[in-house]
Amino acid sequence: MQSNNNILIAQGGGPTNVINQSLVGIINGEKNKNSNIIGAINGVRGIIDNNFIKLSKFNDVNLKKIQNTPGAALGSTRDKPDEKYCHEILKILNKKKIKRFYYIGGNDSSDSLRIISNYVKEKNYSTQCIHIPKTIDNDLVKNDHTPGFGSAAKYVAQLFSGINYDVRSLPGVYLGIVMGRHAGFLTAASSLLRKLSSDGPHLIFLPEYSFKIKDFLEQVKKIYDKYGRCIIAVSEGIQDNKGNLISKKIIQNNEYDAHGNIQLSGSGVLGDYLSNILKTKLKIKRVRADTLGYAQRSFLGAVSEVDQKEAYNIGLMATKFSIKTSSPFSVAIKERERFDAKYNIKIIMNKLEDVAGKTKVMKKEFYDTKTFNVTKKFRDYCLPIIGKDILDTLSII
Amino acid sequence: MQSNNNILIAQGGGPTNVINQSLVGIINGEKNKNSNIIGAINGVRGIIDNNFIKLSKFNDVNLKKIQNTPGAALGSTRDKPDEKYCHEILKILNKKKIKRFYYIGGNDSSDSLRIISNYVKEKNYSTQCIHIPKTIDNDLVKNDHTPGFGSAAKYVAQLFSGINYDVRSLPGVYLGIVMGRHAGFLTAASSLLRKLSSDGPHLIFLPEYSFKIKDFLEQVKKIYDKYGRCIIAVSEGIQDNKGNLISKKIIQNNEYDAHGNIQLSGSGVLGDYLSNILKTKLKIKRVRADTLGYAQRSFLGAVSEVDQKEAYNIGLMATKFSIKTSSPFSVAIKERERFDAKYNIKIIMNKLEDVAGKTKVMKKEFYDTKTFNVTKKFRDYCLPIIGKDILDTLSII
Incomplete structure (x- = not known):
């Protein structure tokens, strides 16, 4: 384990109305751990381009406004990294001694993260890869529904x-x-x-x-x-x-x-x-x-206040789960078994490879x-x- | 003057988010005068087709819900009555002893009403024609802006x-x-x-x-x-x-x-x-x-609460103005002279022929x-x- 506490966050794919809720959920959770929180501008593209921003500097008033704003505050990307691109990312993560890398995104972003996390294992590096789901399409497997x-x-x-x-x-x-x-x-x-x-x-x-x-x-x-x-x-x-x-x-x-x-x-x-x-x-x-x-x-x-709250909590919970494990994971809302009871959701961890790049359709x-x-x-x-x-x-x- | 108190309301043209505010404003104003309030279904088309509904029967709880609902509660029409059509309408208004006819609509609707009101004068009938503006295009002359x-x-x-x-x-x-x-x-x-x-x-x-x-x-x-x-x-x-x-x-x-x-x-x-x-x-x-x-x-x-209130008040004020005059008129929000002062609107009467069928563009x-x-x-x-x-x-x- 590295002794530093550098944390990186990025946002990928099409933005949503609540993707910044998850961002601020992560920031607040990591602030409690006194982490050094860094953001990559325009998703994985920002990592390659060495385009970073210090996120620890924003106070609670700033963060409250950012979380209510639609679009990806850090900027997003449509880049679909191939193996070489992922390798390059990992090199930079390792060089910057990133302890945890949170990537907020949908199917494609989770798949990029899966490739990166495989390299981490292969190289025996220590960056933990954590996927935070978002997609208006609601098409991630093993998610009851997705923020956005x-x-x-x-x-x-x-x-x-x-x-x-x-x-x-x-x-x-x-x-x-x-x-x-x-x-x-x-x-x-x-x-x-x-x-x-x-x-x-x-x-x-x-x-x-x-x-x-x-x-x-x-x-x-x-x-x-x-x-x-x-x-x-x-x-x-x-x-x-x-x-x-x-x-x-x-x-x-x-x-x-x-x-x-x-x-x-x-x-x-x-x-x-x-x-x-x-x-x-x-x-x-x-x-x-x-x-x-x-x-x-x-x-x-037209934002849903339920969606806002869940998107925030899913970011926050990911920071808590990361204390329990150093393996890669994808955070999720657990699939409900019944829909007629009182609405009650539970936030869980999925294995990253169980979610990454897969598509859920309507039952x-x-x-x-x-x-x-x-x-x-x-x-x-x-x-x-x-x-x-x-x-x-x-x-x- | 007729001794009866039959009041007819119709809605014309493209519906808006607040056209029912004006409708309920008129109903509430006329209820205070103990009028017998009738609605024509689908605008002037309902008059020709003898398709009417008693509006006095709705209580305050019903009316509160109706006024918040988008679309034209009475139904609307794209019919553009020609002279013969207008003549036909007038015959029915006279037969049903309509004391006041409120037509909620934009440029075309106000022009139909102008033609009808000219016939009223020509035939020496007593129906008062009152135009209530609505259009999302905001293109009625002598109106600071229009409900909708x-x-x-x-x-x-x-x-x-x-x-x-x-x-x-x-x-x-x-x-x-x-x-x-x-x-x-x-x-x-x-x-x-x-x-x-x-x-x-x-x-x-x-x-x-x-x-x-x-x-x-x-x-x-x-x-x-x-x-x-x-x-x-x-x-x-x-x-x-x-x-x-x-x-x-x-x-x-x-x-x-x-x-x-x-x-x-x-x-x-x-x-x-x-x-x-x-x-x-x-x-x-x-x-x-x-x-x-x-x-x-x-x-x-996404309704504007200012728009809602103004649309309601413009309907209500029309019923008050109608006590002062038996001539046809078009109700309006008076054009502001300055825009930097505190927002304050005044509801006025315009001559129907000054508004009907004319188009305002951006200054x-x-x-x-x-x-x-x-x-x-x-x-x-x-x-x-x-x-x-x-x-x-x-x-x-």
């Missing part, structure tokens, strides 16, 4: 609830494209603030189930005939029965203009495509499509393939995560 | 503030397309929660000023070179120097696919187009475009054509309308 998801889910739920009242006023079809390339959790969250059985979203399409235009048209027609309106949540990651992304197929089939300017690789394509199919095939005039965009992970003012019991919608079980699982109920204050005529 | 705008502005400001922290974490270019076909108020509101001089949006493009690709590229390059990132707010209504909508030009120039399915008339086109220009001409890799969509007028949970002093951004004067004008400050709780490292 609750706030993104709340934003999506509030957006679709508002849209529900909007489309009641001016009937038609509304399509909202939601983030989530492999897992449908965030798209499913669009359902959470439904109040009446006639409330939208009436249909939900997830990446876990192959998307057929025939089903899509049939289901929309059924709902539209019944209510005179239809609200649909579609994951950006929907695929055909061969696993090809629908959005990729649209872009490939599409024509370029003569000047080569319009490449249509932007985000509006899937929504526009599906909306035009409804207009042409079902002859519905009023069809609107929105692609929800980056506000899903960063919108200021089968969370989705009804007959109604193309989520089940009560999903709502029971997910509702407590988005925080306090705002629906009791609302009513239609 | 404050909440939409708050949503747009919060979204861009969150994006600001997101893009600080993962640098690149972000383009957000904001609603507002003729007036740039809502796009300009993207600036309201900037805190540091380096905060985005760094560039704002409005429909009031002709859009030149050359300027656009130059300005983005300048900001990107300076900060390594650039956040841009673009109005959906930007036009070339001949007054042609840029989005319309893109759709017209675009190719259709062989199956005729992809018509690209959806909402993602302008953002994707501008984003691709930046990628190809400036060789910037990370460019993201979002089109903000319908959440701007309906998002549940010249609100926009700086050199920096392609809004002025301090605009922020002084607009900040109080979005309600309480949430920025003091935030910080970056």
Whole structure:
């Protein structure tokens, strides 16, 4: 064991609304241990570039503000380190005598950390690698849910609830494209603030189930005939029965203009495509499509207070667990066995290799393939995560 | 004068987050006069279709919930009545012995009401026509601002503030397309929660000023070179120097696919187009475009408490003004002369014909054509309308 107390923290991947809660949770936990706390600017990129900042200097008032701010306060990176890159990182960690390296990130970041921790073992170095989960996609295995998801889910739920009242006023079809390339959790969250059985979203399409235009048209027609309106949540990651992304197929089939300017690789394509199919095939005039965009992970003012608290505590608990072990680990919210009891979470340690780089998808019991919608079980699982109920204050005529 | 006390209320045009505040303001005001309060379902369409609802029956608890709910509780319509349609409406109003007709709506709705009120005079009928303003576009003349705008502005400001922290974490270019076909108020509101001089949006493009690709590229390059990132707010209504909508030009120039399915008339086109220009001409890799969509007028949970209160009071005050006069009128928030004093609004009556069907645009002093951004004067004008400050709780490292 090294006698020093140098601690490094970095943030990786797409930022969230509460990633700074975890950061400050770690800082406060390590402050209690009188550690010398260092931050790497822009994730692992900052380690390679020797771009560090002293984090011990921030006082409680500063830290309180930082933890409430969306985005990654230390900056993030999309760098996906290969073996050589990881080797380079380790050399620097060793040179700077880093006792513990906390990396806050999702699937990719945890996988980088796994590679680094393997080198640590191989070289007989002493840096402990600790993964702190965050992802709005909620797709880490052995995690009941991940910090960042609750706030993104709340934003999506509030957006679709508002849209529900909007489309009641001016009937038609509304399509909202939601983030989530492999897992449908965030798209499913669009359902959470439904109040009446006639409330939208009436249909939900997830990446876990192959998307057929025939089903899509049939289901929309059924709902539209019944209510005179239809609200649909579609994951950006929907695929055909061969696993090809629908959005990729649209872009490939599409024509370029003569000047080569319009490449249509932007985000509006899937929504526009599906909306035009409804207009042409079902002859519905009023069809609107929105692609929800980056506000899903960063919108200021829709944060879940449950998500905030959990993100902070998961950072803080990691600093406590690190006293018990010097092995690498990934901290997590333990998977609940039942969703009908009082909401109560437990923070645990997972083995890093059990979590790193793996993808969790929606449980089968969370989705009804007959109604193309989520089940009560999903709502029971997910509702407590988005925080306090705002629906009791609302009513239609 | 008729001896009866039948009062009709209808809601028209795009719904907002606070249009039901005005509705309940009118109901409560008329309840005090022991009126028989009737609602038309789906705006003027409900009058023609004989689709009415008794509003006197709702108690205070119901009304409190209805006023907090986004969307038009009575339903709305996009019908733009012609002379014959207006004539038909008037016949029914007269047959139902409607003493006062309150129509909550924007430019088009106020113009329909103007036509109806002219017929009232011509036929010597006694229905009083009262226009209650609402529009997220904020483009009614002789109104300091309109109910609905404050909440939409708050949503747009919060979204861009969150994006600001997101893009600080993962640098690149972000383009957000904001609603507002003729007036740039809502796009300009993207600036309201900037805190540091380096905060985005760094560039704002409005429909009031002709859009030149050359300027656009130059300005983005300048900001990107300076900060390594650039956040841009673009109005959906930007036009070339001949007054042609840029989005319309893109759709017209675009190719259709062989199956005729992809018509690209959806909402993602302008953002994707501008984003691709930046990628190809400036060789910037990370460019993201979002089109903000319908959440701007309906998002549940970003409502401005100032907007709520004003929308309610404007409905309530209209019922009080109606005691003083039997002429048609449009109620309004009086235009402030100074924006640096304590925020204080006054509700007044305008002549209906002075407001109806006219469009207000941004004052010249609100926009700086050199920096392609809004002025301090605009922020002084607009900040109080979005309600309480949430920025003091935030910080970056």
